[in-house]
Amino acid sequence: xxxxxxxxxxxxxxxxxxxxxxxxxxxxxxxxxxxxxxxxxxxxxxxxxxxxxxxxxxxxxxxxxxxxxxxxxxxxxxxxxxxxxxxxxxxxxxxxxxxxxxxxxxxxxxxxxxxxxxxxxxxxxxxxxxxxxxxxxxxxxxxxxxxxxxxxxxxxxxxxxxxxxxxxxxxxxxxxxxxxxxxxxxxxxxxxxxxxxxxxxxxxxxxxxxxxxxxxxxxxxxxxxxxxxxxxxxxxxxxxxxxxxxxxxxxxxxxxxxxxxxxxxxxxxxxxxxxxxxxxxxxxxxxxxxxxxxxxxxxxxxxxxxxxxxxxxxxxxxxxxxxxxxxxxxxxxxxxxxxxxxxxxxxxxxxxxxxxxxxxxxxxxxxxxxxxxx
Numbered sequence: 001x002x003x004x005x006x007x008x009x010x011x012x013x014x015x016x017x018x019x020x021x022x023x024x025x026x027x028x029x030x031x032x033x034x035x036x037x038x039x040x041x042x043x044x045x046x047x048x049x050x051x052x053x054x055x056x057x058x059x060x061x062x063x064x065x066x067x068x069x070x071x072x073x074x075x076x077x078x079x080x081x082x083x084x085x086x087x088x089x090x091x092x093x094x095x096x097x098x099x100x101x102x103x104x105x106x107x108x109x110x111x112x113x114x115x116x117x118x119x120x121x122x123x124x125x126x127x128x129x130x131x132x133x134x135x136x137x138x139x140x141x142x143x144x145x146x147x148x149x150x151x152x153x154x155x156x157x158x159x160x161x162x163x164x165x166x167x168x169x170x171x172x173x174x175x176x177x178x179x180x181x182x183x184x185x186x187x188x189x190x191x192x193x194x195x196x197x198x199x200x201x202x203x204x205x206x207x208x209x210x211x212x213x214x215x216x217x218x219x220x221x222x223x224x225x226x227x228x229x230x231x232x233x234x235x236x237x238x239x240x241x242x243x244x245x246x247x248x249x250x251x252x253x254x255x256x257x258x259x260x261x262x263x264x265x266x267x268x269x270x271x272x273x274x275x276x277x278x279x280x281x282x283x284x285x286x287x288x289x290x291x292x293x294x295x296x297x298x299x300x301x302x303x304x305x306x307x308x309x310x311x312x313x314x315x316x317x318x319x320x321x322x323x324x325x326x327x328x329x330x331x332x333x334x335x336x337x338x339x340x341x342x343x344x345x346x347x348x349x350x351x352x353x354x355x356x357x358x359x360x361x362x363x364x365x366x367x368x369x370x371x372x373x374x
Contacts, residue, residue, distance in 0.1 A: 016318065017267040019108035021055060021088050022098035024178040026133060026171075027107035030122045031115035033059065039113065039136075039161075040099050046168035050175060051295055053095035055088075057104040093322050096295050097175050102128070109133045112148055113161060123147060134170065136161040179294050180318050184218045184271040185261045186211055187254055187312060189229040189247060194359045200227075200275040202364060204371055210275045215242060217282050221289065223271060226264075228257040254312055255324065255333040262321040269294065274312035276357045278367035284354050288315060293345035297323055300344055303352040309344065311335035313355055 188200035188211040200211040218225040226243040249256030300309035
């Protein structure tokens with residue numbers, strides 16, 4: 001008999017918590033396009049090293065080809081590509097904040113510049129002024145239009161337009177407060193072929209399996225923690241103490257586990273920890289968390305003698321979600337390759353023993369002996 005329950009055509013995924021362009025966005029209104037650009041340039045110089053995106057219309061002063069710059073390379077496409085609201089969000093995912101020319105496009109939050117010459121133009125966009133963060137006046141005695149006042153709230157700040165330092169400090173505080181929450185993912189679903197049995201259940205610390213030990217450490221650090229398991233893992237009665245994320249990308253190893261976590265919550269940064277690192281302790285996890293750089297794709301450890309970062313004790317920021325997936329059509333499912341070829345924050349370690357893996361029974365016994373003898 002065919003079920004008559006509700007048909008779900010597509011897999012349900014959690015959506016990224018962003019506005020029209022970014023989780024941290026402002027449209028700038030109230031003056032001409034030239035002045036809006038000048039204002040953006042003024043504040044952006046004080047917001048270094050944040051990566052800021054400026055969104056404007058084509059004012060007809062560019063060449064026919066579409067230009068895109070990455071580093072020192074320029075890519076030109078002969079035909080202008082189609083564009084829609086989803087491209088807006090995809091294109092700004094790698095920024096820390098987006099600023100929009102309000103003369104052409106709206107945004108979730110607004111900055112209003114009081115320019116008497118453009119009062120009528122601003123009035124025509126009155127319905128877009130629904131979340132005014134700040135109003136900029138030339139002098140505090142200047143009139144703020146009634147239709148702007150009616151849209152202001154107790155949270156709306158008024159600044160002199162010349163007080164760039166104060167304006168920038170307020171915007172910087174907003175960007176900092178939008179820092180994605182941190183969650184942790186313990187990789188405990190591998191096949192452990194070299195070890196011969198499940199590495200996550202090894203007891204390096206008396207009475208605790210490695211997955212429970214890591215879960216305890218991360219909980220002590222106040223991080224909401226999940227266990228990564230294979231797609232065919234069967235939930236057990238004693239799993240009620242843990243959140244379990246099953247792989248949604250089958251047979252892609254740690255890469256698939258990381259992406260599966262981001263599918264669950266694309267708005268969080270994920271601290272990924274492998275369960276085969278016997279000497280990992282609380283102080284090293286604290287070092288990683290305290291060194292986190294949300295403006296990068298990830299924050300990872302690297303040994304002083306090692307040219308490559310360690311991908312399985314790393315914080316992956318939400319922007320890494322798109323970056324990871326972009327490597328799939330190129331034929332790569334290696335988290336290390338993604339890190340090597342992305343803009344990441346590296347923490348240099350002199351002592352690599354702290355993040356050394358134990359992948360064989362011999363390495364396991366060596367680690368147990370060393371831990372037992374201090």
